[in-house]
Amino acid sequence: MNSFHIPKISKTLLVILLSILLSLVIGCWDRREINDIAIVLSTGIDYINEDEIELSVEIVMPEEMAGHIGEGGRGGDRSTFVESATGVTMADARSKLQQKLSRFLFWGHAENTVIGEKLAEKGIREHLDFFSRMPETRLRNWVFVSEGKAKDLISSLPHLENSAAATFIELSEFQIGMNVTMKDLMQMLKSDTGGAALPIFESLPPKKEKGKLEGRFQPYLSGTAVFKDDKMIGKLNDEVSRGLLWIRDEIHYATVTVDVEEEGATGKVSLELIRSHTELIPKIKNNKWSMILKIYAEDDVIQNASHLDLRNPDFIKMIETKMEEAIEERIKLVVEQVQKQMKVDIFNFNESFQRHYTKEWQTAKKNWDEIFPEIEIEYIIEAAVLRPGTSTTPSAVPERELKDE
Amino acid sequence: MFRKRRKIKKLEQLIAEKELKQPQESVQQAPRSQGSLSGDLNENVNALRSIYDNCSDFIIRPFLIEGKEKATLLYIDGLSNIEEINANVLTPLMEIPKGQQSYELTEQEVHNLASILEKKISVSQVKEVHTYMDITNQISLGKPVILINQSVKGFSVDLGKWAKRAIEEPSAESVIRGPREGFIESIGVNIALIRRKIRSPKLKMEELEVGRITKTTIVLAYIVGLAEQTLIDEAKSRLRRIDIDGVLESEYIEELIEDNPSSPFPQILNTERVDVVASYLLEGHVAIFVDGSPFVLIAPTTLYSLFQASEDYYQRPLLSTAIRWLRYLFIVISLLLPSLYVAVLTYHHEMLPTTLLISMAASREPIPFPAVIEALLMEIMFEILREAGIRLPKQIGAAVSIVGALVIGQAAVEAGIVSAPMVMVVAVTGIASFSVPRYNAGMALRMLRFPMLILAGMLGLLGIMLGIIAIVVHLCTLRSFGVPYLSPMAPMQGQDMKDVMMRLPRWAHRSRPHLTGN
Known part of the structure; x- marks a missing residue:
């Protein structure tokens, strides 16, 4: 033991030496240079057969994309590519996918998850766990269902953006349709009633059109997918989806056109929504469940295609009434389809009952599926036209044809 | 390591004390340099001649006072004003009053020499000298000494004059608005510059001499009633304890009286600006002037005062506050930007916006090195250029900047050795570090960014956080003449915060600083 001899080093030197050695030992273990990662922009999941799913990812080719940004784009070239692999689970498919790529798959920038239509019909719950468990993925990425295969949708090359992913993000942030994040979806599926709704994206068929580049597809929002538990049970088309947004208080952009029928001045007036507020007021009376839908919407006139002089407040009142009717009509459309036919609560009625009638809810939640279709909906809609726009009279109409009384 | 150094220090002190007790003979080898003057002029002159053996600039000029009494004028060539000596000393003394014949002075007249000098020498400052030590001191200051036969005292006349630089605007601390005068190498001028700003007799100037061989004059300036007595005493005692052969720059003093010399952060401020010294004196700090250096030391100093430019107080308060905030941002940038860039690029890819990440990935595609190596390479390159820019003759400076711009700006990127964003990061960091008003503070930040890197x-970010914690802990332990380095932030002094993050209008500065003032 005597042979083991520590040379005399002062304490400070020892501390410095140790900290250098320690940082060399503990440091760098998860170092991953920016050139060693494959940046995933969107993820697509498709159903193959009973056992397998196909995982497709849209990956950036950085130099191509930076070239696009710097040089103003090279027509027809892709700056992303799509790679896919099949597997029993998401994680399995991912490891198979990794084998095909020379760089490490990096999900930190994936902002879209596309679920193939078929997979949506078969059930999605088991696959979502991957997103909640993996630390890299963002819980705030947008989730939607694709019309057809998810792989095809993320492979589409849009006209304006330089990747399909960018189009999805822009459209989602535009808020013209529903926008659901991964976190929202998980919450919806975890709720007592298990109803969920996701936007549907569709890629326009590659038909020849003037002014459009061949081989470019334009993805667009085409409606809403309705989920019961974790399976898609139906679709709402674009128009009906708008009604859903009114109920869920998620409407931000709406242009409503109303017909005016005044003697000598029949025509159409278009209104644009400035802001709206929807309130759900639940009522239980004599064991009868009902819901008051209270909507207040403020609008501007953006087009006056009639001969009405909008300086007259009577006309404004009339337009407001028409507007209220139009909104109610839109909402009734979705109520009919969702409440009566699909019988899934994607209106958030359950939440507001739970909040206002906690006791009743505890017993009712088990048979909510039976109660929900029976809920009576009462509409209290108030529309206000704030401004008739910058021109007071229809600009291209002669004075004498104008109806101002 | 530190303990050992402390031991050595103790030893040095012991030796110094011993040497102080012994008569200081080692430097001047003349046998009687400590002794007093004798009545014999020849003996005195010979003794001085042997002290100044082999000094070709030492001038001895024997003459007769009023043609009667032998006397000698001693001075060093180039340090004294020869014309003035001729006109105001030699001429009146040597003049023989009309109608008088030369004769030897009586004993009484010799004792009354002072009155003769009072009558004859038209110079404002005349000082009696009694020992050889006094004489050498006076002569080395440029004051000619007159020795008279039969007298045991000599007289030094204040007629020093030597080449001085003109008062110019300090190039390192220039301002858009504000006084443009700066200190020069002559301590007399420097003190006068301060006295012109602060006229109250409460401004005290205590003179000390440091340097066994250089015998440098040092002046400790403070305002009685504003500076705390404990601070003045501490400064004095620290200055007195200095035992060194030579002081050529005030940095010598700074290093010797600093609280923690091994810290990268300066705990004593140095400035060439007269107004800066005056303002600190008014805040109750002490200033240390060192002869031969235009840099005046100010103590105590806090971290925040290093980040305040004199211009802050000469512009509108709102704008000064905004600029001060910008400056704090630059300080963070100069310390952290390259390390943040490296950390994000190596470990935290999800922190960047997608588009930025992609374009960075694209620019890094041909780079053969990891981001850290790339950053280190570029930072060292920048430091080379900076250092070369200072050291090179001015004529070549332009060439260096051209080569530098081409080498790191373009060629390196085109050759695929470094990426374009890295060049930008390094450039911004370098420029930001120069926005720190105190050069040595900026230097500290610039050097600290290497370990951070x-x-x-x-x-990754964890490492940056560790580095920041280490720096903050270190800053918390620092003290400058007993004042915590981070005050008034830590410990918090509510009243003094008026001049840290903000520059409040002058009418809001109602109280004097807490830690230094009374």
């Missing part, structure tokens, strides 16, 4: 390369 290595930490970031090894541990």
Whole structure:
């Protein structure tokens, strides 16, 4: 033991030496240079057969994309590519996918998850766990269902953006349709009633059109997918989806056109929504469940295609009434389809009952599926036209044809 | 390591004390340099001649006072004003009054020499000298000494004059608005510059001499009633304890009286600006002037005062506050930007916006090195250019900047050795570090970013955080003449915060600083 001899080093030197050695030992273990990662922009999941799913990812080719940004784009070239692999689970498919790529798959920038239509019909719950468990993925990425295969949708090359992913993000942030994040979806599926709704994206068929580049597809929002538990049970088309947004208080952009029928001045007036507020007021009376839908919407006139002089407040009142009717009509459309036919609560009625009638809810939640279709909906809609726009009279109409009384 | 150094220090002190007790003979080898003057002029002159053996600039001029009494004028060539000596000393003394014949002075007249000098020498400052030590001191200051036969005292006349630089605007601390005068190498001029700003007799100037061989004059300036007595005493005692052969720059003093010389952060401020010294004196600090250096030391100093430019107080308060905030941002940038860049690029890819990440990935595609190495390479390159820019003759400076711009700006990027964003990061960092008003503080930040860079390369943001914690802990332990380095932030002094993050209008400065003033 005597042979083991520590040379005399002062304490400070020892501390410095140790900290250098320690940082060399503990440091760098998860170092991953920016050139060693494959940046995933969107993820697509498709159903193959009973056992397998196909995982497709849209990956950036950085130099191509930076070239696009710097040089103003090279027509027809892709700056992303799509790679896919099949597997029993998401994680399995991912490891198979990794084998095909020379760089490490990096999900930190994936902002879209596309679920193939078929997979949506078969059930999605088991696959979502991957997103909640993996630390890299963002819980705030947008989730939607694709019309057809998810792989095809993320492979589409849009006209304006330089990747399909960018189009999805822009459209989602535009808020013209529903926008659901991964976190929202998980919450919806975890709720007592298990109803969920996701936007549907569709890629326009590659038909020849003037002014459009061949081989470019334009993805667009085409409606809403309705989920019961974790399976898609139906679709709402674009128009009906708008009604859903009114109920869920998620409407931000709406242009409503109303017909005016005044003697000598029949025509159409278009209104644009400035802001709206929807309130759900639940009522239980004599064991009868009902819901008051209270909507207040403020609008501007953006087009006056009639001969009405909008300086007259009577006309404004009339337009407001028409507007209220139009909104109610839109909402009734979705109520009919969702409440009566699909019988899934994607209106958030359950939440507001739970909040206002906690006791009743505890017993009712088990048979909510039976109660929900029976809920009576009462509409209290108030529309206000704030401004008739910058021109007071229809600009291209002669004075004498104008109806101002 | 530190303990050992402390031991050595103690030893040095012991030796110094011993030497102080012994008569200081080692430097001047003349046998009687400490002794007093004798009545014999020849003996005195010979003694001085042997002290100044082999000094070709030492001038001895024997003459007769009023043609009667032998006397000698001693001075060093080039340090004294020869014309003035001729006109105001030699001429009146040597003049023989009309109608008088030369004769030897009586004993009484010799004792009354002072009155003769009072009558004859038209110079404002005349000082009696009694020992050889006094004489050498006076002569080395440029004051000619007159020795008279039969007298045991001599007289030094204040007629020093030597070449001085003109008062110019300090190039390192220039301002858009504000006084443009700066200190020069002559301590007399420097003190006068301060006295012109602060006329109250409460401004005290205590003179000390430091340097066994250089015998440098040092002046400790403070305002009685504003500076705390304990601070003045501490400064004095620290200055007195200095035992060194030579002082050529005030940095010598700074290093010797600093609280923690091994810290990268300066704990004593230095400035060439007269107004800066005056303002600190008014805040109750002490200033230390060193002869031969235009840099005046100010103590105590806090971290925040290093980041305040004199211009802050000469512009509108709102704008000064905004600029001060910008400056704090630059300080953070100069310390952290390259390490943040490396950390994000190596470990935290999800922190960047997608588009930025992609374009950075594209620019890094041909780079053969990891981000840390790339950053270190560029930072060292920048430091080379900076250092070369200072050291090179001015004529070549332009060439260096051209080569530098081409080499790091373009060629390196085109050759695929470094990426374009890295060049930008390094450039911004370098420029930001120069926005720190005190050069030595900026230097500290610039040097600290290298360890930060290595930490970031090894541990990512965690490493940066560790580095910041280490720096803050270190700053908390620092003290400058007993004042915590981070005050008034830590410990918090509510009243003094008026001049840290903000520059409040002058009418809001109602109280004097807490820690230094009374």
